[in-house]
Amino acid sequence: MIELKVPTAPFQFPGSKNYFGLKEMMNSELDFLKATVLSKSQEDVIMYSDMPIEEMAKDSDFPKKWMFGMACMLKKGLHLHQIHQIDRPFAEMMLGLESWIPMYMTGQISPYYLKESTGQTFMHLLKVSGAAALQGEAIYGHHTQGRYYLTKHKTEISYYKEMAELLLEKASPLMEIFRGNAAIPYHAFLQADTKTNGKRYHILSALPLHTLNSSLLEDILNQNQINKEDAQKIKAYIDKKSAQIQQILSHDMITEEFPILSKEEFSRFPIALPLSDIFYEKNIYYTWEMYKQHLESTLNYEKIHQNYCIKQNQQSAFRNIQIRIHEKKWVLVSKNRTPAIHFLIRHPKMRNAFENIIIPIVEF
Template identity: 60%
Template sequence: MDFNTKLNEYIKTLNCTAKDLSEYSGLSAATISRYRSGSRIPESGSQNFSNLVKGIVKIAEEKAITGITMESVADDLLPFIKTSDIDMDKFQANLNLLLNTLSVNISELSKVLNYDASYISRIRNGKRQPADPQEFACGLSAFIAHHYQKPEQKEVVANLIHCSTDDLANSIQFQKVLSQWLTHEAPALKNQMMDFLEKIDSFDLEEYIRVIRFDKLKVPSFPFQLPTFKNYWGLSEMKNSELDFLRATVLSKSGEPVIMYSDMPLTEMAKDTEFAKKWMFGMAMMLKKGLHLNQIHDLNRTFEDMMLGLESWIPMYMTGQISPYYFKQPQNSPFSHLLKVSGSAALTGEAIRGYHNEGKYYLTKNKEEIAHYQKYAERLLSKASPLMEIYRKEHSRIFHHFLESTSETPGNRYHILSSFSLYTASEPFIRQLLKHNQISDKEQTQILQYAAAQRETASKILSHSRITEETPLLKREEFEKHPITLSLSGMFYEKDIFYTWEDYQEHLQLMRQYSKAHPQYTMIEDPSSAFRNIQIYILEGKWVLVSKNKTPAIHFLIQHPKMQTAFENMIIPIIEDERPIH
């Protein structure tokens, strides 16, 4: 007999539902569903196991069923729970970090370990546990030790697990050290994807503008005294060339878009805090002037560095004046290049990789040379792919066209919500909510029309694909501190339309009813929602849409394969065939 069979026996004996057990134990409906299906087993001595036992006993007491005590239930269930000195949460976090950092080929790994690739994905997401975690860790470590023998690869692993490359000198030692880190060490690095999302979730553009006094900045009009052309040598002068380019661009009369690309190393430049402040000020002035920037990012780096770099660009992304791009094929040239072109200046440079202090950089204001480099930059841009599309209110038509066209695309959808989906609410409920919030008749009509369009789109998707939504399940105390608002970022409506506690409860019931009425729709109630101001929509294998509700309402359509995979691997839970019971 298995744990899930024994648990289902108790549910049958108690004549209760999974929802009842969820409420009495304090565990989420999704957790109970996973316990019942056998996809998850609580650890002995864990809080979840204790709460589960207490929930069973409480139901028995309420129904006056004798013979079911804390001791008897624990004794019944414990034989079916594997005890382990391995912290599975740490193991899962380290496993996910290792696979992401090294971009491990899961298909190849699955063949070597004799595991199904989808099962490894479930293990890394914490939805499954290997029968023998130690054996799994040893097999994985042997695979990594065999396939990552180049000095630069060993250096990446050494930095990840905080050891010396000497500790990875031979395959046996490599395997031993890595296996120990996988099973017993805390994660070496933070979850970069979560940091990226949390920054978007909490970022307030208006507050940022006040702090840096962006709204007080005045674009100077005095001429910038720069020769028609100038050469710069070495790393120190390279920083000067960057600032001179920004000055020449800001102080000119040109309003032409700017194209920027650089695969020069940023480490030394980032250490110079004074340069960083001046550079950020120059970028702010360029955006204040109203220029549009086409930024080609260099993503041929570790996942951590890539996410840290993108995180630093978020304030500028929020302005809607930047279009980010990247190259699909890594640029493996022995040279590093820099090319930045505006309507008034062009900056170019090159260096041998690893010898950037010997590089040469050239800034020109000559019209013929600018035209020459402008063609270079445009052709470079034509070879780049959009890293993400950024939609603000002024792009609403394009955004709505994208949503309408993609509704026809087959594929499973997974949504992580900070509020309830609009299409699950009835029209009378929405009218009532708008009335409570004293919304004008004109705006009520617009919102009701938008809600009707949302219902139509959802129906279209559900006719060919599945939608799974992770929704916030809040206790009253938490709701009173952070009440949810009606989700209207898709129509770029930035006023807060607050739910009352009664509204929240009513919409929650409407979502449960919607789930029962639509076989292709699954609702997971999450009592530990991570976000309050963003919604995440994923079409598996295609794209990720991160929607910020307000300040400002903005949508990031992410198309970079590595980022898509990271979202799916680090966020999407594996949904079992059995639907959660509410």
């Protein structure tokens, strides 16, 4: 990973600065992140942009530096209110998903979008933290002729913050977010969906639980020294999950894609039971032999269930994220390990992006 150059002396830029041209615009984004990360402020950050991102993404260094800056901001503990512009070309949608989904898994980002069209005349960017504000403007189709303006003057930050908050009031949540305190409505959603028609496609980072037989499950729980109460909770959940899958298979197709690990890969990246649906707070790991047994039972499950299909990957694009797609209905993006979090996406354009391409998500 290319490191964001952090000054040894306290970071300073002029009280305000204009940026012109694509290269300077990219620098302005990094300067905003630097100012935000290195300040003492813990205020929430609000960000919006309908500027094109494809040209910036072609730069060999900028995407990595931007991701590193965002990671530093989140590691600092700041909460980000991100207003997405989803009325973008398909290629830009994919670039956006690839960047944002791993960051969503931190639970520190609240995603929004604007229902009303912002038009195709002017383009805007507005990013505000407790330490700086970045404002951008351009004519549609002429991004490189635009201007970005960065300020750390308190009066200007206050002005742009008010503008950002007013914009946030106009925005709608892009996703439903389920954490442990929303387990009841989350489980109700999963149960109700079993009766709904439509093909399912699951992109998994671990083997599916519904193919795990009871004796092997018992061995895994004993191996991990799981107490009796937790063991009963896990068994009850897997029984319920298996019944839900059976109900879906009775009327529709389920395709599940997951990696097949070599012994070397398994030793480097041990696999845990994917228990995020019950927000379980411990990681329960397989041994290599247990993993092979579960894989075998999964392959056998496919043979005896006509509507069940496996797509094997030799390499996993991610290790802690699973994506479940109900065709033309919704997409559910989940973090497997503690603390579990689930993002339910119903917006047609976002859903369509997931349905039509498998993105190479990189672990954040």
